[in-house]
Amino acid sequence: MKIAVIGVGYVGLVTGVGLATIGHQVTCVDVDENKVAQLNEGISPIYEPGIEKLMIENINENKLSFTTSYEKAIAGVDVVYLAVGTPEGDQGQAELKYLKLAAKQVAECVTNPITLVVKSTVPVGTNREVQNEIQSLTSHSISIVSNPEFLREGTAVYDIFHGDRIVLGSEDKEALKKLTEINEGFGIPILITGLESAEMIKYASNAFLATKISFINELANICEATGGDIREVSRGMGMDRRIGAAFLQAGIGYGGSCFPKDTAALLQISKKVDIPFEMLQEVIHINQRQRDRFLDKLRSELKILTGKKIAVLGLAFKPDTDDIREAPAIYIIQELLKEGAVVTAFDPIANNNGIKQFGQMVTFTDSPEEAFLEADAALIVTEWDEIVQTAPNQFKKLMKQPVVIDGRNSFDEKAMERAGVNYMNVGIGEIKELVLE
Incomplete structure (x- = not known):
């Protein structure tokens, strides 16, 4: 399946590489031109054992690419992953402005109905709020799925293929069916939940x-x-x-x-x-x-x-x-x-x-x-x-x-x-x- 991943930080890069490795066609988006140029050469911006080997293999097999263009990445895809940072705000709250900006840019570029998969760690209720906000920006249907990540730095390449579970939270049965099919290649147990439950699982696990x-x-x-x-x-x-x-x-x-x-x-x-x-x-x-x-x-x-x-x-x-x-x-x-x-x-x-x-x-x-x-x-x-x-x-x-x-x-x-x-x-x-x- 053709997939776009927005954000090529720690989570986005490992997610994109993992999805490409199990057979999907993945295009990752980042606004930094120099970073994208290095990524297309197989050079990782993060230190993570094993990541560059998989990057190079998937790039050479034309399953993985990087771009600065939302339009190029999103054109014709059915699924878009959001892996944008949600840093800690001044009062301890998650800062959501980068996530919402990325979601808005996705909505402005879609040319067909899509499923938006949120990998970013967000407070309970955020996915529902984001869906309501971006749906008002496009006539194309946007379904949202919460898919929190459980990657450990230093072992993330291992974790994405050998994790304990994949959590998919949504109320859209078709979107859940699509995401289940996408993730079956990992061979990891899949847990289906509601949106709010998926959001809470990530926070609860780390806490x-x-x-x-x-x-x-x-x-x-x-x-x-x-x-x-x-x-x-x-x-x-x-x-x-x-x-x-x-x-x-x-x-x-x-x-x-x-x-x-x-x-x-x-x-x-x-x-x-x-x-x-x-x-x-x-x-x-x-x-x-x-x-x-x-x-x-x-x-x-x-x-x-x-x-x-x-x-x-x-x-x-x-x-x-x-x-x-x-x-x-x-x-x-x-x-x-x-x-x-x-x-x-x-x-x-x-x-x-x-x-x-x-x-x-x-x-x-x-x-x-x-x-x-x-x-x-x-x-x-x-x-x-x-x-x-x-x-x-x-x-x-x-x-x-x-x-x-x-x-x-x-x-x-x-x-x-x-x-x-x-x-x-x-x-x-x-x-x-x-x-x-």
Whole structure:
């Protein structure tokens, strides 16, 4: 089937490539001419393992192309996907102006009835509102389907072909039948819902996963105070099939383009309908406190940060992506700079994005060793292989003070101790006698 995808950001590109790979004819639209030219050469604007290989294969088979022209992409197609960004607004709400502008441009270009598929994450009620707005702009029938994405950065190529479910929300049976046929090639279970339910599933899923992360991090703090080991606790919890092991790794909190934005947006939705979501509010607060607790360990150890050289190892919010949006490292660096620290940083992929963010205020290096050379402390923020495979004796050998604070529990504390490193991690407490009243 001929399909147009509007928006070639993270979601749009992976969606377009995935649809082409299962046999559809896909044209993707982006307003940036230079970006489109690179895309047509098989060069991805995002770092995502495996994406460029599939791009090149589908381009060479004439199943995938990129253009700046809405008219060219939409002419004669039956289905248009909207994958436009919905960034967080100043009050935590999802910003919908880009989505509505793209929908309006689609409506002005259609020459036949179409099904408009919204991949963008939008508040409950948005799809119905968009359908009403754009239908007034054209005499051609426009059916709308909510099809939220569940891609994980770093594994998105795998996820699009091996996801847990595909959610299709609509009240138009013909549109649902068409979208079911389109997605059958993925071989993934398809769940049919109403529009509002599909919109809520995306927010609810991310909010629940964020809740698991904040829960295990708060539990890690209790372990530190009581002598427990959060790694053992997580394993014990995860063996219960009702709970599951995913998202029970203690650390310094969630980040990225989805969890912070979606939890804030769901909180705003709850306020709008006057249903206080106090638990979600606390999830967000815990996530922020976890970063501050991490910094407090550094302050406790060095006392004064002014003039101290601090190495931040890892910038991306997780490995296998260059995304630094809402990454814990960005907040940590900002706080270090406020306190007068001299910051060096290393990330194998995200250094360029870090340079765009901080410029000359931070020194970015080509290796972790170069970053912590003569440093007073090293902070493990992202568990890249290039970082966690560092030999413990290198910290002792190269640092001014071998102080390592590990926000990802990625090193063996006994090996670090044997190497003479002053090592601190998350959720591993010293055994002490408790008096419980």
